[in-house]
Every structure is written in structure tokens, then in C-alpha cells.
Amino acid sequence: MVQRTISFVLQKLARLILLLAAIIIISFALASASPIDPIQAYVGADMMRVGPEQRQLIAEHWGLDRPAAERFLQWASSLLHGDLGTSMMYRVPVADVIRERFASSLALMSFSWVLSGLLGFVSGIAAAMNQGKWLDRFIKWYCYTLASTPTFWMGLLLLMVFAVWLGWLPIGLGTPIGVTDEQVTLFDRIRHMILPAMTLSIVGIAPIALHTRQKLIDVLASDYMLFARARGERGFLLLRRHGLRNIALPAVSLHFASFSELFGGAVLAEQVFSYPGLGQATVEAGLRGDVPLLLGIVLFSALFVFIGNLAADALYKLVDPRLRERRVS
Structure with a gap:
């Protein structure tokens, strides 16, 4: 072993x-x-x-x-030797720029990643359990529409509705204008993060929901599900005992594999809302020829995606015990 x-x-x-x-x-x-x-x-x-x-x-x-x-x-x-070089734009070590910007991006991506995963998984289950009904048709229409929606377009739409027309949320940036860091509260940071997080979450729901829906439909049509129904199991009890574990593994795999797409979407969302994260620094480094910073961010993002996929491999064993038995044998 x-x-x-x-x-x-x-x-x-x-x-x-x-x-x-x-x-x-x-x-x-x-x-x-x-x-x-x-x-x-x-x-x-x-x-x-x-x-x-x-x-x-x-x-x-x-x-x-x-x-x-x-x-x-x-x-x-x-x-x-552990030195990523010095940024030409900020005149500070690249590692310091990545550390500062990634803290903002991590909060944004974590919130949107968890929210899109939960909503996508629940929506896929609801659509499969109501196959052919109005709820299933609505969820499929919603997912197919979002699957072809660019991230920046969704960000601009949310910006116009909630920031410009309704005035409920700030237009952009990570903190209020004209306020020092000592005066910025946690509530201020959350308010400025809501719109870019919503942008990433709304777009990220579609693949999880559609994949979960199709997988659950296949599971519900299996022989052991027919046998469970013959024994009188119905509704959520049937789903909890025989369905969740079979659809959780593909959903976890797909969601962790979306790390690269999440980072790419964060680049566009941060540009739309001028959010001071790693995505905005990537665009600035590319447009201003800051090669050390650009290479450092590319290297860090590749490592970030690899760790996400590695974490998915580790979670497989917790979700599906058959993989643990295969490892032991």
C-alpha cells in the first residue's frame, strides 16, 4: 500500500x-x-x-x-532558486503581487465555485426527478441559454441592472472609492464582490446541472432502481439510498475540472467590474509587456489548476469506495 x-x-x-x-x-x-x-x-x-x-x-x-x-x-x-523576478509595472517582486492579488481572486472564485456547484447539482437533480415536466423544460432552457452566454456579457448585464438601473450594488472595484484600507469593512468588500461572484456562478451552473440531470436519468432507468421501486421506495428516499452516490462522483469530477474555466472566467469578470484580482493583473501584464509578472501568473495558475485536479482524485476515494478497493487490490 x-x-x-x-x-x-x-x-x-x-x-x-x-x-x-x-x-x-x-x-x-x-x-x-x-x-x-x-x-x-x-x-x-x-x-x-x-x-x-x-x-x-x-x-x-x-x-x-x-x-x-x-x-x-x-x-x-x-x-x-525560488525567485519569480520583479514586476515591471509595480516595481515589486512578482511573488508579492501574486500573493496580494490572489487573496482577492480566491475569495471571489471560492464563493462562486461553491455556489455554482450547489445550485447546479440541485438543479440537475430537480430536472431529472421531474423529467418531461415544466420544471425540467425550464431548467434545460436556462442551462442551454447560459452555456452559450459569454462571461463578460453576463457581467455587463448584471452591472446595468443591479448597479446602474436599480442602484443596489456598487458599479465596480474591490473597495469604495476614496476610503483607506483601515476604513474598509468586511461588509464593503462583500458588497463589491457580489456582482462578479454572481457572474461566475450563473454561468457555471449550466454544465453541472446538465451533466447531473443526464446521469441521474440514466441511474433512474437502471435495473437496481426498478428493483428498489418494486420494493416500495419512492421520492427522496430512493434518491438518497441509490442515486446520490452514483451521480456525486461525476459531478465532483466535472466541478473540479472546471478550475481552469473558473480562472478564465474570473479574468473576464474582474475586467468588467475592475475587481483588483489576479485576472485583472494578468490582462494588465499582457497589455503592458510585463513578462516576469505574466510568466509568474501563468505558472501559478497552472499549479492552481493542477492542485484542483489532484484534489478531485483524492475525493474520488471518499465518494466511491470501489476506487479504494481497486487501490488495495
Whole structure:
């Protein structure tokens, strides 16, 4: 058993190393081929006041005057020593920027991830238990509509309705304007997080609900379900005893696999609401040619998604005991 566990961990670790290496090389190549001039993006509006000598000094300071291969090897060497480099935009270590921005993004993604999972799972069960009825048709229509709805469009719609027309919630940002961090309360942060979290949750319900609905329909049509009905089991009792465990495993798998989609949706949602999270920092780093920050965020997001999938593998054993027996045998 211990040997199997060690082999499993080593296999996952080898996959992680190969994945990160491939992502780093591809991301650096794409960033180097970008048409954005990093010096011009670095200087910004004062570009006309900067002469050739100053441009050369800036390029030498950030290593932009050296070949791309040399810059990559230097960055990779620093990475092996635990240094992600310094952000050209914020003039602080990349690790500090990621740590600060990820705290805001984590709260946003966690709330929307849990909410979309619960609502999607319950909606899928309700649709399957009422197959062919008006509730099932309504849930399917709702899910098919949202499945083709872009995240940014949903964010703009919620912004117009709840922030502009009704005025119930703030238009954007993570905290009120003109207020210091000491004066910002937890209630203020929650109010500013509601609309972007709703955007991610509403869009994320569709795949979970549709997948759960179809899986439960297949389970309800199985032989052991017919036998359970013949014994007099009905309604929620039938679902709890014979259905939940069979549909929970695919739902958990699909929901944890949506980590990458959740992060991608957070990038768009944070841009719409100007929410100061990791997604907004990713867009800014790409548009302003901040290669160290962009590579650091890409590396961190890949690790984040990998950990989510690894957590799903661990939860499989808790949900389905057959996997534990297979491991033991």
C-alpha cells in the first residue's frame, strides 16, 4: 500500500514538472513574440520625453537588450532558486503581487465555485426527478441559454441592472472609492464582490446541472432502481439510498475540472467590474509587456489548476469506495 502511494505521488510530481516546463517555454515564446514594445509600455504617456539614451538604460536595467534565449535562461535559473523576478509595472517582486492579488481572486472564485456547484447539482437533480415536466423544460432552457452566454456579457448585464438601473450594488472595484484600507469593512468588500461572484456562478451552473440531470436519468432507468421501486421506495428516499452516490462522483469530477474555466472566467469578470484580482493583473501584464509578472501568473495558475485536479482524485476515494478497493487490490 505504501509503495503504491509513493508511486502515485511520484507519477503526479513528474507530470507536474513536465506540465510546468512546457507551459513556461510556450508562454515565454509567445510573450517574446508579442508586438507590444515593453519599453514603451513601461514608460507610458511620457514616451515622447524619453530619449534614446534613457531607452537604452531602461532596456539594460530590465535585461531587454539581451537575446530572448539568454533572458529565459536567466529567469529559469532565478526560478529554480525560488525567485519569480520583479514586476515591471509595480516595481515589486512578482511573488508579492501574486500573493496580494490572489487573496482577492480566491475569495471571489471560492464563493462562486461553491455556489455554482450547489445550485447546479440541485438543479440537475430537480430536472431529472421531474423529467418531461415544466420544471425540467425550464431548467434545460436556462442551462442551454447560459452555456452559450459569454462571461463578460453576463457581467455587463448584471452591472446595468443591479448597479446602474436599480442602484443596489456598487458599479465596480474591490473597495469604495476614496476610503483607506483601515476604513474598509468586511461588509464593503462583500458588497463589491457580489456582482462578479454572481457572474461566475450563473454561468457555471449550466454544465453541472446538465451533466447531473443526464446521469441521474440514466441511474433512474437502471435495473437496481426498478428493483428498489418494486420494493416500495419512492421520492427522496430512493434518491438518497441509490442515486446520490452514483451521480456525486461525476459531478465532483466535472466541478473540479472546471478550475481552469473558473480562472478564465474570473479574468473576464474582474475586467468588467475592475475587481483588483489576479485576472485583472494578468490582462494588465499582457497589455503592458510585463513578462516576469505574466510568466509568474501563468505558472501559478497552472499549479492552481493542477492542485484542483489532484484534489478531485483524492475525493474520488471518499465518494466511491470501489476506487479504494481497486487501490488495495
